[in-house]
Amino acid sequence: MDDWIAARGVWPLRDEPGCTPIPEHLLADPDLSLMAKGVLALLLAERGRPVNPYKDAYEDEADIRAAVEELLAADLVVRVAR
Incomplete structure (x- = not known):
């Protein structure tokens, strides 16, 4: 399947290579499945x-x-034409 998506909005970044901060409120969100959190x-x-x-x-x-x-x-991602 060919379906491109991107995160919506502004997200925190760090200069450290390999370090991706994920806001704790999203990881703790009971309305998001584990699969959605992984994506x-x-x-x-x-x-x-x-x-x-x-x-x-x-x-x-x-x-x-x-x-x-x-x-x-949840308005966290958008579809992107590729």
Whole structure:
């Protein structure tokens, strides 16, 4: 599947390579599934660059799609044309 998404809004960054801060309130959000939190972490690690979450994924496509839809509904990500 070819579906590119990017994190929406302004997110904290650090100068340290390999360090991606993820706001604790998102990790603790009971309305976000573990899969959605993982996809969001992937997006934040890309520092604004669009990602195709299906590329090289081991997880089931339907589960990834559900996580993407969950993040879209929560207004945390946007779809990006590639």
